[in-house]
Amino acid sequence: MEQKRVFSLLVDNTSSVLSRVSGLFTRRGYNIHSISAGVTMDPRFTRITVVVDGDDLIFEQIEKQMRKMVDVLDVKTLKEGVSVCRELIMIKIRANAEDRQAILSVVDIFRAKVVDVGIDSMIIELTGNQSKLDAFIRLVSDYEVLELARTGVTGLSRGMDDVKYL
Template sequence: MRKQVYSLLVDNNPGVLSRIAGLFSRRGYSIDSITAGMTADPRFTRITVVASGDERILSQIEKQVRKLEDVIEIKLLKDGESVYRELIMVKLRANAAQRGEIISVADIFRAKIVDVEEESLMIELTGNQSKLEAFLNLLKDYEILELARTGITGLSRGSKDVTYID
């Protein structure tokens, strides 16, 4: 079983994300993560889907997604040829004594403190999955009150595979 990252360029139409997610559920495929956002051109949305399976399942996913009406392009993002990022926000219980220690850990990872309250601290961190896991591992001695992750988003490196649409 391996993971595959698919980068989809789709028409920015109502329900497009639902149709893509529905394809996965109808076929019994699992989505590890899915992110979506409008591109620089508001007519299009970039959707990044991470799925797991054997070679046959992953190939089938690509073929089925490619058939969808709103899908303009599908790229298989590969390690070394692509850049992946994920965002996490973590809220920790932090009294005055713990705050300095937590901020030191955040500084090492170039994380941002985005909210401070009397008894809590909220941190934002962007990076690849191994960086985020290492960060969370260092916070295991503190009480995590809430954690939110965006899932992976990514693009292929360079400009040779860029799709230009008029």
Template sequence: MRKQVLSLLVENTSGVLSHISGLFSRRGYNIDSFSAGVTADPRFTRITVVSSGDEQILEQIEKQLAKLEDVIDIKKLQDGESVCRELILVKIKINDTQRQAVLSVANIFRAKIVDVSNDSMVIELTGGQSKLDAFLDLLRGYDILELARTGITGLSRGSSNVTIID
């Protein structure tokens, strides 16, 4: 079983997210991660979908997505040929004696402290999944109160693989 990251360029219409997620649920395919946002052109939305399966399932997912009316373009985001990132926000319960150690870990990973209170701290970190997982692994000794992950988003490298719509 392997993971596949697909970048979809779709028309920015109501119901497009429902059509795409419905395709997955109707066929029993799993979505590991799903992120969407309007592009520089408000007529279009970029959706990044991460799914897992064997070669046949992943091929079927791509073929079924290509059949959807709102889908304009599909790109497989391969390692080395694309840039993929994820954002996490982590709220950690801390006391005065733990604060400096957590700050040190955050600095090593170039994380940002976005909120501090007497008994907690919220940290923002962006990067690849392995970086985020390593960061969370170092925080296992602390009480994580809340954790939010955006899911992967990505783009292919270079300008030769860009879909231009007039």
């Protein structure tokens, strides 16, 4: 059965590490749903979050292959309920004076933030899980969506049990 899994990798912050990690998926024909990366508190390390489509056999193979990579220091599966995963979107909507109040009502319901207002458009920022973001997009799709940018999922496991100390 096809499903999604979220992997969190702690890697050395070296040149082309993101390219090597994504190349692992490309070479084996695995589909990356989203990927995000950023430096940790320690600038020697980067956290990469990868959301992958597949089944249990594919996920097992992916994890084994990632653990073999020289730059990869830790691999975790971020499971629902024991981890926190979020994504950010920015969406630019055509908004004339008559539409603004209705759009602001939707923004308030979702606890989103208006980050820019122009004469005929608004840019809205929203953070949350994928279903929340998808619901927001569906509600504002009655207006003309001019541009949309998504960061991809990022996340951490809850608690102290699986923290990797280096």
